[in-house]
Amino acid sequence: xxxxxxxxxxxxxxxxxxxxxxxxxxxxxxxxxxxxxxxxxxxxxxxxxxxxxxxxxxxxxxxxxxxxxxxxxxxxxxxxxxxxxxxxxxxxxxxxxxxxxxxxxxxxxxxxxxxxxxxxxxxxxxxx
Ligand SMILES: [Zn+2]
Numbered sequence: 001x002x003x004x005x006x007x008x009x010x011x012x013x014x015x016x017x018x019x020x021x022x023x024x025x026x027x028x029x030x031x032x033x034x035x036x037x038x039x040x041x042x043x044x045x046x047x048x049x050x051x052x053x054x055x056x057x058x059x060x061x062x063x064x065x066x067x068x069x070x071x072x073x074x075x076x077x078x079x080x081x082x083x084x085x086x087x088x089x090x091x092x093x094x095x096x097x098x099x100x101x102x103x104x105x106x107x108x109x110x111x112x113x114x115x116x117x118x119x120x121x122x123x124x125x126x127x128x
């Protein structure tokens with residue numbers, strides 16, 4: 001699957017973001033080892049700590065359907081800046097991805113960058 005195709009699915013998912021507090025909508029789409037795509041959005045909460053990012057929503061959907069390998073993730077934000085995954089999401093992606101997992105990040109203007117997870121989180125926490 002092309003990066004732009006996965007990104008388009010993240011952009012489409014962004015429409016369902018629940019962001020009444022930040023007004024910053026994010027959509028994500030993960031491509032799994034099973035060649036399926038799972039989308040997610042940010043889901044905010046009045047108790048801010050209960051908020052979940054779009055990337056983790058998508059990963060958790062994939063894992064709950066039996067997928068354990070993330071090949072690529074696309075992230076589409078509603079702002080002018082490129083929305084890189086936050087630290088918590090990088091660690092969650094590292095659980096199911098690897099150093100070569102592609103991370104495609106797009107702002108609302110359609111500009112995007114492609115990085116590897118290894119570039120964004122070179123020293124993920126591991127037990128061993
Ligand atoms: Zn996050």
